[in-house]
Amino acid sequence: MNILVAMDSLKGSLSSFEANKAIAEGFSAVSSDFNIVTVPIADGGEGTVEALVHATNGHFIEKVVTGPLGHPVNARFGILGDKTTAVIEIAEACGLPLLSVEQRNPLYTTSFGVGELILDAAEKGCHDIIIGLGGSATNDAGVGMLQALGYQFFNQEGDLIGFGGVELKKIARIDGSAVPNQVKDLKFRVACDVNNPLYGLNGAAYIYGPQKGATPEIVKALDEGLTNFAAMVLEQIGKDLQDISGAGAAGGLGAAFAGFLDAELESGVQLILDYARLEEKLQGVNLTITGEGKLDGQTSMGKAPAGIAQLSKKSGIPVIALAGDITEGNPSLHESGISSFFTIVSGPVDLETAMDLEVTRLNLKRTAEQIGRLLKMV
DSSP states (O other): OEEEEEEOOOTTSOOHHHHHHHHHHHHHTTOTTOEEEEOOOOOSSTTHHHHHHHHHTOEEEEEEEEOTTSSEEEEEEEEOTTSSEEEEETHHHHBGGGSOGGGOOTTTOOOHHHHHHHHHHHHTTOOEEEEEOOOBOOOSTTHHHHHHTTOEEEOTTSOBOOSSGGGGGGOOEEEOTTOOHHHHTOEEEEEOOOOOOSSSTTSHHHHHTGGGTOOHHHHHHHHHHHHHHHHHHHHHTOOOGGGSTTTTGGGGHHHHHHHHSOOEEEOHHHHHHHHTTHHHHTTTOSEEEEEEEEESTTTTTTOHHHHHHHHHHHTTOOEEEEEEEEOTTOHHHHHTTOOEEEEOOOSOOOHHHHTOHHHHHHHHHHHHHHHHHHHHHO
């Protein structure tokens, strides 16, 4: 029996690669008749770099870049097996986890380090760049990233602006003449699963600013800055950033990628599944195992397990989904293509214990073994 295992990461516990390995061990403990193929998966957020590097036999690159507060931070990106495609999670350079709660203030945080990662990838021979948006501590509309790539932003006095969302309202002139051809030749695909506009009540500042440390007063100031930035871009470059679906993603980085770097903003799950060549790997498969930390109503709305289930269903392959936490009786899980779903937790336990790495690994292995024993009875 051919079984494809494609688990998303169990956030705060096991990576996709580790979860897949535990499940494969469970099936192998039952019988050597099970032919297991594992495919690391992500949805464009946390774990995207690791999943794609493992799925394509690529490698990781460590790089010291400018962090959200301007201090050096250690970041990592991946170069895929084709050696010409890089995958970057913006959170590595400007993510919320890089700051304490007390340090969070999107008036002063910058996305500059994201641009440094892109430049390093280009210098290493990559011309295709996959970007995972999400988890940013910034609200600078990606201006910091663009500054690193060679774009210059001037105030009314003709001076270069500084870092952070507080600087956006000062922008009076944009100059891209110093951007190297190496950057202009890059092709970007951006995993973006939100459709927020750049500014306004549904924009980057009002919707995501508070979780980044913004008070109501700061949110208002940030939104004014985003509005000014969009006006300057429309006037001087002729692009309407507010008209781009997803422009407000990651503190406005969506706007920078789409408006300045001609990036496609697309479904994170579909992008990752394309690069992992999942549809091709489903050929000859009899059963798909997928899952994540929590299965609920959100799973069917662009999450990795639903994308995997839909592809499997298209090929007539049954799908079993595993998770630590499951919303009981949610019909959307079955409608998305999941044939049946099971929790890996065997009994009452506190959340900290349930998410322990070794406990989760053993729970996945045990559950896979029991599914394997059931399949051998059929």
